[in-house]
Every structure is written in C-alpha cells, then in structure tokens.
Amino acid sequence: MRTLRDLAPDQTEVPDSPAPGSAVEERVVPEKPYSHAPEPSEGIRRVGLGLVLAVLGVAVVLSVTLAVTIGPVYISPITVWQIIVSHIIGASPGDWTAGQDHIVWLIRLPRVLLAGVVGAGLAVVGVAMQATVRNPLADPYLLGTSSGASVGAVLVIMLGINFLAPYSLSILAFVGAVGSFVIVFAISQTGGRVSPTRLILAGVATAYVLTAITSLILFLGDERAVRTVLFWMLGTLSGAKWSYLGLPAAALLLGISILVLKYRAMNALLAGEETAITLGVDTQGLRRQLLVLTALITGVMVAVSGAIGFVGLMMPHIVRLVVGADHRIVLPASALTGAIFLIWVDVAARTIVQPQEIPVSVITALVGAPFFLWLLRWRRQAYGGQI
Amino acid sequence: MRLQVDRVNWSVARKQILRDISITVEPGSITGLIGPNGSGKSSLLRCIYRALRPDSGTITLDGDDLRRMDSREAARRIAVVLQEYPSDFQFTVGEIVSMGRNPHKGMFDRDSASDRGIIRDALARVGLAGFSHRNFNTLSGGEKQRVVIARTLTQQASFLVLDEPTNHLDIRYQLETMELVKGLGLTTLAALHDLNIAAAYCDFIHVINEGQVVASGPPEEVLLPGLIEDVFGVGTMVGADPLTGRPRLSFYLNGHTPLEAATTHHP
Numbered sequence: 001m002r003t004l005r006d007l008a009p010d011q012t013e014v015p016d017s018p019a020p021g022s023a024v025e026e027r028v029v030p031e032k033p034y035s036h037a038p039e040p041s042e043g044i045r046r047v048g049l050g051l052v053l054a055v056l057g058v059a060v061v062l063s064v065t066l067a068v069t070i071g072p073v074y075i076s077p078i079t080v081w082q083i084i085v086s087h088i089i090g091a092s093p094g095d096w097t098a099g100q101d102h103i104v105w106l107i108r109l110p111r112v113l114l115a116g117v118v119g120a121g122l123a124v125v126g127v128a129m130q131a132t133v134r135n136p137l138a139d140p141y142l143l144g145t146s147s148g149a150s151v152g153a154v155l156v157i158m159l160g161i162n163f164l165a166p167y168s169l170s171i172l173a174f175v176g177a178v179g180s181f182v183i184v185f186a187i188s189q190t191g192g193r194v195s196p197t198r199l200i201l202a203g204v205a206t207a208y209v210l211t212a213i214t215s216l217i218l219f220l221g222d223e224r225a226v227r228t229v230l231f232w233m234l235g236t237l238s239g240a241k242w243s244y245l246g247l248p249a250a251a252l253l254l255g256i257s258i259l260v261l262k263y264r265a266m267n268a269l270l271a272g273e274e275t276a277i278t279l280g281v282d283t284q285g286l287r288r289q290l291l292v293l294t295a296l297i298t299g300v301m302v303a304v305s306g307a308i309g310f311v312g313l314m315m316p317h318i319v320r321l322v323v324g325a326d327h328r329i330v331l332p333a334s335a336l337t338g339a340i341f342l343i344w345v346d347v348a349a350r351t352i353v354q355p356q357e358i359p360v361s362v363i364t365a366l367v368g369a370p371f372f373l374w375l376l377r378w379r380r381q382a383y384g385g386q387i
Numbered sequence: 388m389r390l391q392v393d394r395v396n397w398s399v400a401r402k403q404i405l406r407d408i409s410i411t412v413e414p415g416s417i418t419g420l421i422g423p424n425g426s427g428k429s430s431l432l433r434c435i436y437r438a439l440r441p442d443s444g445t446i447t448l449d450g451d452d453l454r455r456m457d458s459r460e461a462a463r464r465i466a467v468v469l470q471e472y473p474s475d476f477q478f479t480v481g482e483i484v485s486m487g488r489n490p491h492k493g494m495f496d497r498d499s500a501s502d503r504g505i506i507r508d509a510l511a512r513v514g515l516a517g518f519s520h521r522n523f524n525t526l527s528g529g530e531k532q533r534v535v536i537a538r539t540l541t542q543q544a545s546f547l548v549l550d551e552p553t554n555h556l557d558i559r560y561q562l563e564t565m566e567l568v569k570g571l572g573l574t575t576l577a578a579l580h581d582l583n584i585a586a587a588y589c590d591f592i593h594v595i596n597e598g599q600v601v602a603s604g605p606p607e608e609v610l611l612p613g614l615i616e617d618v619f620g621v622g623t624m625v626g627a628d629p630l631t632g633r634p635r636l637s638f639y640l641n642g643h644t645p646l647e648a649a650t651t652h653h654p
Contacts, residue, residue: 268489271483280489
C-alpha cells in the first residue's frame with residue numbers, strides 16, 4: 001500500500017521557515033529535525049570511564065598526601081610516605097622524629113582517610129537517593145537521617161549517657177539515624193508501594209519533628225554541653241582514630257559495589273517510574289533496597305563524623321556535568337570526587353583559624369552553596385530549563 | 388505474538404475503572420485503542436505493561452500469563468513507548484537507547500560488542516544514526532519519540548505498546564512516528580486520541596468507553612457516526628480520505644448544524 005509519506009512531495013531538502021514577518025516563530029531552540037549529522041560535542045561531557053577514574057584516583061592519592069603534610073607542623077610528602085610505608089611493612093624507624101611519626105600515623109592520616117571515606121560515602125548515598133526519588137535535589141539526609149542522628153547524639157551528650165562508652169555517641173547517633181529512616185519509610189508506604197513524593201514529604205516533616213526534639217533537649221539542658229552538641233551537629237572529623245575507620249570503609253565498599261552492580265536499573269529508574277517497569281526493573285523492590293542501603297551507609301557516616309551537609313547533594317551534580325548521568329560512571333566518580341572534596345574541606349576546617357576548628361558543614365555550605373547557585377546559572381538548560 | 392486480555396477488572400478508590408474488558412491483538416497487526424479521556428485506555432495499557440495489577444481477569448501473551456512472568460522476562464517480550472521522558476537528568480541518546488538492553492542483562496554482565504551493535508542498528512533504523520552522543524534533552528519532540536522507539540527496538544520484543552505516541556507532536560512528526568511504527572512490523576497495540584490517525588494506520592480498533600469495550604473491528608466498521616456520537620458526544624461526518632481511501636472523519640459539536648458549514652465552504 002502506498003503511504004502518506006510516499007504521496008507527499010519530497011520535502012527533506014526544504015527547510016520549513018515561517019513566512020517573512022509572521023509571528024509563528026515561537027520555538028526558542030531552532031529545530032533541525034532532518035539533519036542527521038552528529039552535532040559538535042557538547043562541552044566536556046562523555047569522557048572515558050577509565051580516564052576519569054584514573055585522573056580522580058591520582059588526585060585522591062595526591063590529596064591524601066598533601067593533606068597529611070599540612071598542619072601546625074609541616075611534614076614533607078616524602079617523610080609522610082616513608083612513615084606510612086614503614087608502618088605498613090613494619091620497617092624500623094628511619095630519619096624522622098618520633099613526634100613526626102606520631103603526628104602522621106596517629107593524628108593526621110586517620111583523620112584524612114576518615115574525611116575521604118565519609119566524603120565518598122555521602123556522595124555515593126547522594127547519587128543513590130537522587131535515583132531513588134528521581135529528584136535531583138535529594139540528599140543523604142532526605143529521610144530525616146541527620147535529624148534522627150542528632151537526637152541520639154544530643155541525648156548522649158546532654159544526659160551524659162555512658163554505657164558502651166566511648167562509642168555511646170556513635171551508637172546512639174546510628175540508632176537515631178536508622179530509626180528515623182524506619183519511621184519515614186513506614187509513613188511513605190501506601191498499599192505496599194513507596195512513592196517518591198510521599199518519601200520526600202515524610203522525610204521533611206519527620207526532620208522538623210526531630211529537630212524540634214533536639215532543640216528542646218538543648219534548651220532544657222546544660223549550657224556548657226550545648227557547644228559540644230552544636231559542633232557535632234555541624235559535622236567534625238576531629239578525634240579521628242584508626243578504630244573509627246573500619247566500619248565506614250567497609251560500609252562504603254559494600255555499598256558502592258552493590259550500587260554499581262545495579263547501575264542499569266538505576267539508570268532506568270531515572271528515565272521514569274513506569275519506563276523502568278517496562279524495562280524489566282522491579283522498581284518497588286529496587287527502591288526498597290536502595291533506601292535500606294542508603295540509610296545504613298548514612299547512619300554509619302553520621303555516627304563517626306556528625307551531620308555533614310552539601311557533599312551528598314553537590315558531588316553527584318558536579319560529576320554528572322562532566323561524565324553524564326550513567327550510573328556506571330557517576331557512582332565511582334562521585335565517590336572519588338566526594339573524598340577529594342571532604343579531605344580539603346577538613347584541611348580548611350582545621351587550619352583556617354587554628355588552633356580552633358571550624359565545623360565542617362560551615363565550610364561545605366559556604367563553599368558549596370554559592371558554587372551550586374553558579375552551576376544553576378551556568379547550566380540553564382539543565383534541571384528543567386529545556387522543558 | 389497474540390495478546391489476549393480476558394475479563395479484566397481494575398478499580399481504584401472504590402471506583403471501577405475497567406469493567407470486564409476482553410480484547411485481542413492479532414499477531415502482526417496494528418491495533419488501536421480509542422476512547423474519550425478517562426475511558427480507561429491508559430489503565431488498560433498499564434495493566435498490560437504491568438504497572439497495574441488487575442483485580443481479576445487474565446492477560447496472556449501467546450498463552451503465557453503476564454502476571455506469572457518475572458519482570459525481566461515480560462520486558463523481553465513487551466516493549467512500551469510511554470509519554471514519560473527523563474527531564475532533570477542529562478542522559479545521552481546512546482544511554483537512553485542502551486536501557487533497552489536491561490532485561491537481557493544479568494547483574495554481572497557488561498555491555499558487549501553485540502549490545503553495541505544492536506544499539507547502533509536501532510538508532511539507524513529510526514533515522515538517528517550518529518546521534519548517540521547527543522544530549523537527549525536538547526532534541527526536538529519528534530526526535531525524542533524516535534529515540535524512545537529505538538530503545539524499544541533494543542529490547543528485541545515482538546509486542547509493542549504505545550501510549551498516545553502522537554501526542555504533542557507536530558503533524559509531520561505524527562506521520563513520521565506512525566510510519567516508523569508501521570515499518571517495524573511488530574504486533575502493536577496503540578492508544579490513540581486522534582481518530583483520523585487511528586483510521587489511517589490501524590488494522591483493527593477497540594473502542595473503550597467508561598471502562599468497557601463498546602465496539603471492536605476494522606476502522607471502517609467501527610468508526611461510524613452513531614458510535615462516535617455515543618462515545619465521544621460529538622457529531623461526525625465520515626468520508627473517504629483522498630490519499631489513502633480509508634475513513635476520514637470530520638467532527639461537529641451537537642447543536643451546531645454541520646450542513647450549514649459544509650454548504651458555506653463547498654457551495
């Protein structure tokens with residue numbers, strides 16, 4: 001049978017231009033539906049996976065090294081590595097002082113590594129949360145996790161809870177974080193389904209309630225403890241020890257491995273809820289897994305570092321600008337970028353007004369929020385600008 | 388591949404949306420689903436692509452119950468073009484199209500050379516060869532629709548579901564999309580709001596009103612003034628399309644006499 005197309009005159013070479021002086025031109029973007037030649041590349045996106053990870057990996061190693069050299073006492077990068085290697089292979093001490101050894105191995109290195117692990121963890125959780133609720137503004141604390149952790153931490157500090165010391169703060173912070181997640185998750189379920197919108201609303205409302213409880217305890221409690229609490233709530237990596245590193249590092253590695261294996265399903269979820277179903281993704285099951293995973297990782301991170309904002313929100317966006325939205329690349333790249341970012345934020349936190357320390361969230365917000373706003377201006381076509 | 392929907396009921400908040408719906412889509416046909424807004428077209432499609440679970444009734448594909456399949460197997464047999472686009476995240480055309488490989492891939496599988504070949508072929512088939520690295524959000528409506536159709540091709544399913552594929556498209560894109568779908572030769576079920584498009588492209592039409600099938604048959608047997616009056620609440624004059632010879636419909640609101648208008652324009 002002949003088709004409509006066959007009968008129509010061949011128009012493929014004729015650009016459809018409006019008559020002169022007509023007010024038809026309402027499209028902002030000129031459309032070229034029949035030009036099938038590839039367009040010039042769109043900025044710096046679409047760099048190879050291997051190259052991105054290699055560059056970021058080198059940057060992480062450099063950042064760790066330099067961050068350890070920086071402090072009240074400068075220690076050269078070579079000495080830093082000599083000390084690290086001597087501890088790893090158990091070699092006898094070389095030509096560095098016991099003080100330098102102590103500073104590098106017991107004070108700065110665990111702290112820098114913890115900053116890296118927490119930064120990576122929060123960034124990865126940010127990616128997962130944004131996919132889970134299909135909203136680019138989601139962050140690890142969306143489920144009221146940080147407010148729940150704060151309640152736990154405040155209880156420990158204000159009431160002087162001592163059982164399980166010295167880990168009582170971390171443990172109660174973790175319990176608070178996961179507990180608030182359970183509440184939010186339960187509320188956001190309707191008929192066995194979790195809707196992203198309900199999740200966001202339940203998370204925001206629960207966070208308000210928990211923040212109010214924290215404020216109330218603070219208001220009624222001992223004034224001297226308030227400063228400690230405030231510092232914790234704004235995030236800090238001071239007091240990091242090797243013993244704090246194991247659990248967060250394990251949680252990070254486990255989490256990122258599981259998420260990377262699910263990259264196809266996470267991509268499909270970003271394409272749309274029903275689209276994902278038609279592509280063979282059990283969206284409800286996937287969403288549950290992602291939520292439990294993110295709550296646990298966030299809980300572990302908050303327990304060791306306090307609530308550090310902005311990393312989980314920003315890192316995924318910055319990474320997507322360079323590598324696009326494919327989770328196979330976004331997940332590992334976000335982890336490495338988050339690690340680098342938080343390592344340097346922590347360097348700033350402990351050096352800018354030494355010997356005082358600035359809470360980490362103060363810096364992440366001061367640096368992060370303006371950058372984010374600039375990003376929104378710069379990338380106007382992203383985040384709904386095109387639609 | 389034959390789709391058989393048998394006495395499907397579905398209700399939400401005590402409102403019955405689908406009532407005892409039974410339809411068949413014959414292998415190789417393009418079957419249209421028409422009906423006014425809220426008639427249950429989309430709900431029926433959603434039951435078929437498993438976004439909704441019917442309260443009762445069965446939906447089978449060549450005799451296999453869709454509900455008994457796991458989600459990946461179902462996705463290897465049914466591909467769907469929805470009206471839903473990713474907007475806030477920056478995917479490339481290639482990434483969107485490669486999502487169609489998801490149901491074929493286990494958790495530890497990586498994209499192979501054959502996957503990349505399938506993706507490339509799919510893009511070429513919809514006329515978008517070389518678009519792989521373009522940002523999806525910068526494409527025109529017609530191009531986006533073709534990208535989504537290319538994605539369904541990489542699913543390698545033999546049954547295609549389309550939910551109002553010509554919605555919001557300029558007339559040229561509408562025709563292009565329908566020609567493309569026709570050229571694929573897949574068993575196709577499409578919800579269509581444009582009755583003239585349905586008349587021009589469908590081999591068979593099911594008319595749905597208030598959650599029930601009220602008529603089924605080839606376009607020329609179904610698209611009759613009486614039925615359209617009952618279902619859509621408008622008057623219709625049916626003629627023959629000068630290009631295709633298929634039914635062509637002109638509509639008027641009740642209370643407005645069409646003959647006056649007709650005589651004014653064609654004295």
